[in-house]
Amino acid sequence: MISSKIEAALNRQIDLEGFSSMYYLSMASWCEVKGYNGIAKFLYHHSDEERMHMLKLFQYINDRGGHAVVPGLDAPPKMYASIHEIFETILSHEIKVSNEINALVELCIQEKDYTTHNFLQWYVAEQIEEETLARNVLDKLRLIGDDKGGMYLLDRDLQSLSVTVHGSSKED
Ligand code: FEO
Secondary structure, eight states, X not given: OOOHHHHHHHHHHHHHHHHHHHHHHHHHHHHHHTTOHHHHHHHHHHHHHHHHHHHHHHHHHHHTXXXXXXXXXXXXXXXXXXXXXXXXXXXXXHHHHHHHHHHHHHHXXXXXXXXXXXXXXXXXXXXXXXXXXXXXXXXXXXXXXXXXXXXXXXXXXXXXXXXXXXXXXXTO
């Protein structure tokens, strides 16, 4: 059984993961409208991943005797200046998520809730991957600069990365 303090903190994380899913969805839509179809595909898949992060929390809270609550979400921004801004946004958002996960881990230690502490290790590892991915794309964008051919290739690469990471086919 989780304490009400841990339950409330995990529900706040549900809110953040749910918002992340909508945030990626909004960025995917902007990219699609602007013709960056590969990057859009990558971001649509990532939005699904964030929903999965949220659902894992639902399952855990309810399995441990709490009540997972559907969040009322604020709308994410809908306009972005550039692909560079999108990935800067992603990196700073994921750093924020990492900080929240770390605060949750710290709370589990204070509350001596080692089961939830163990559950959260999956999120700790996931955050390292997500931050690294955003930094890698930003490095590539810096190399590309204003080169349109480079942007074309990055768009294509991110579409294939989406297939590799998310295991989907190109037809979906
Ligand atoms: Fe679920 Fe991108 O953090």
